[in-house]
Amino acid sequence: MNKAHFEKLERMYLSANVNIELFDTTTAHITKGKAEIGLKVESKYFHALNAMHGSVYFKLLDDAAFFAVNSVVEDAFVLTKSFEIHFKRPVTEGKILAKGELISSDGEAFIAKSELVNETGKVVGYGRGVFVKSKVALTSEIGYR
Structure with missing residues (x-):
């Protein structure tokens, strides 16, 4: 287990502009093959029916699955190749937690799920995605520090 790698990924996630400027992320916890991303629900995430917009579901589900995969890839940033989500119920208040888990890998593609x-x-909500390694190295220039 590479705790330093996990901590660098957590800092990279929390320092990303989208998470600083647009989302009020409360939790980013990464371990080998798993990740948890938390968010405080606010009205700024709501659609016209006063519930959280599906794009926020997608972001959190994708982020949790993505970091579950990147937890086992220590040399490169991974990319989402495809992701499918399913909505179960609306969210209107409180805090929500996305839990991601690596399912499998054939060395080129990684499959992860999240809820x-x-x-x-x-x-x-829940989802499943396919992820691949990019050509971008994990460096301090992208927040991996």
């Missing part, structure tokens, strides 16, 4: 749970532990 999004509300404060009461109910699954509000």
